[in-house]
Amino acid sequence: MKSLISLKYLIVLLFFAEAINPPTAVLDLSEKFLDVKDEGMWFVEFYAPWCAHCKRLHPVWDQVGHALSDSNLPIRVGKLDCTRFPAVANKLSIQGYPTIMFFRNGHAIDYRGGREKESLVSFAKRCAAPIIEAVKENQLGKIKLSARSQPSFVFFGDSSGPLFDAFSDAANAKFSVARFYSVSPSENESTLRQRVVVYKDNMEIEFNGEMSTLKDWVTRERWPGFLQATSSNLAEMGASGKLIVLIVSSESQKFNATSPVRELHKIAEESSNEMRKHPALWNRFQFAWLDGSDLASQIQMATVSESHLFIFNYTSYEYYLSEDEPGQMTIKSILTFLEQTADAIDKGTVIAFGGRHLLTRMKRMVFELYWNIAQMFATQPLLSSCLFGVPIAFLSIICYSICSADFTVDRDEFYGDEDEILDEEEGDELDNSEIDENHEKAE
Ligand SMILES: *[C@@H]1O[C@H](CO)[C@@H](O)[C@H](O)[C@H]1NC(C)=O
Numbered sequence: 001m002k003s004l005i006s007l008k009y010l011i012v013l014l015f016f017a018e019a020i021n022p023p024t025a026v027l028d029l030s031e032k033f034l035d036v037k038d039e040g041m042w043f044v045e046f047y048a049p050w051c052a053h054c055k056r057l058h059p060v061w062d063q064v065g066h067a068l069s070d071s072n073l074p075i076r077v078g079k080l081d082c083t084r085f086p087a088v089a090n091k092l093s094i095q096g097y098p099t100i101m102f103f104r105n106g107h108a109i110d111y112r113g114g115r116e117k118e119s120l121v122s123f124a125k126r127c128a129a130p131i132i133e134a135v136k137e138n139q140l141g142k143i144k145l146s147a148r149s150q151p152s153f154v155f156f157g158d159s160s161g162p163l164f165d166a167f168s169d170a171a172n173a174k175f176s177v178a179r180f181y182s183v184s185p186s187e188n189e190s191t192l193r194q195r196v197v198v199y200k201d202n203m204e205i206e207f208n209g210e211m212s213t214l215k216d217w218v219t220r221e222r223w224p225g226f227l228q229a230t231s232s233n234l235a236e237m238g239a240s241g242k243l244i245v246l247i248v249s250s251e252s253q254k255f256n257a258t259s260p261v262r263e264l265h266k267i268a269e270e271s272s273n274e275m276r277k278h279p280a281l282w283n284r285f286q287f288a289w290l291d292g293s294d295l296a297s298q299i300q301m302a303t304v305s306e307s308h309l310f311i312f313n314y315t316s317y318e319y320y321l322s323e324d325e326p327g328q329m330t331i332k333s334i335l336t337f338l339e340q341t342a343d344a345i346d347k348g349t350v351i352a353f354g355g356r357h358l359l360t361r362m363k364r365m366v367f368e369l370y371w372n373i374a375q376m377f378a379t380q381p382l383l384s385s386c387l388f389g390v391p392i393a394f395l396s397i398i399c400y401s402i403c404s405a406d407f408t409v410d411r412d413e414f415y416g417d418e419d420e421i422l423d424e425e426e427g428d429e430l431d432n433s434e435i436d437e438n439h440e441k442a443e
């Protein structure tokens, strides 16, 4: 017996040695983090031990720690158990788990992207980069090229004065989501006119509003004109204060010449370019496309087909539909639809679907449950059939045996003997046989 117990201990010890062994670049933080968070740069995961998403993130987080320590950037990577240190979670108003934040000299930036190592690392690197990178004029070509995937904001002229201060302010607020550069005049040129431009969609767009609106302008212009919407960037797109014109498209079909998806995709892209000429629409709408109809179906709580267009308000979760069939839509009809919807919203005559009312939220929950189960059957029919079939079969058998069992004991006969049973507290099989006898007699 003794040897068995010591064997158990040995196994436990071995297990722990195994678990402790791999060195980690991730610091285990405690309440003391609150004292040091304003010093330098921190990349921190706030988690709870019971949360399944956190458990999935942990190995990735370890890799992020290694990648960032290899990169020699002065970023410290940590994780903090919020159930052990609730004071920290309170102070930083952490709502859900896992929450990922980057701290740069006291500025806290929420991370909202995907949970893959690559996007986490590139986010941290972006947060750690100089906020405004000074470049030479001959580097602009490269910047324009990289601006195809992510818009770049460039300041031209002497780095001083109120316009530069406004630009710095905007950059400080948005450096985690866009890139900011400054180009100073070269020796030959005595002065370079001060201006701010954004490079995106193969275009150069100059800022020409009031200086105080520069930050809002950056918030609005930080997305390409027509980008892919995912469940993770939809929230931030909504935060830009624009309504989102969503196209249900598909990664695999958007270049398929015979597919109706391609036609709508192309028209939507051209509409977004055309919309530039209409500032009122431009300031109000953002075009985006979805890969597949899942997200759209969840928003609309109905099965949506590919090649479909609707306007979506992320804040209110309301959506607006056009009367035109997707196949008949043209650039002109789409822009007219946007104009009419904007008009109707202003006048309060618009018909909105969806929303965030309690009833709608409940309906959405039920729909999502139904949707997920349907998806399971569609992707893994065999597994799903077993998963749902076996319990349902058991339940049916139980129901069947309960329903078909004979419980029709005559009430009088049974309760007539009640006193007798109560009298004989110790009564055992005898009582039962007596009841049975009575029961039989009754029949
Ligand atoms: C600036 O001056 C140098 C020589 O002084 C000349 O080679 C160069 O082309 C000039 N650049 C511009 C943009 O004028």
Ligand SMILES: *[C@@H]1O[C@H](CO)[C@@H](O)[C@H](O)[C@H]1NC(C)=O
Pocket: 241, 242, 243, 313, 314, 315, 316
């Ligand atoms: C979305 O709806 C909310 C509530 O109705 C409204 O306040 C907000 O302005 C709308 N967003 C846009 C971009 O129109």
Ligand SMILES: *[C@@H]1O[C@H](CO)[C@@H](O)[C@H](O)[C@H]1NC(C)=O
Pocket: 252, 253, 256, 257, 258, 259, 260
């Ligand atoms: C292209 O679209 C047509 C019509 O929707 C479809 O039948 C075909 O399979 C698609 N081709 C590819 C390569 O997906």
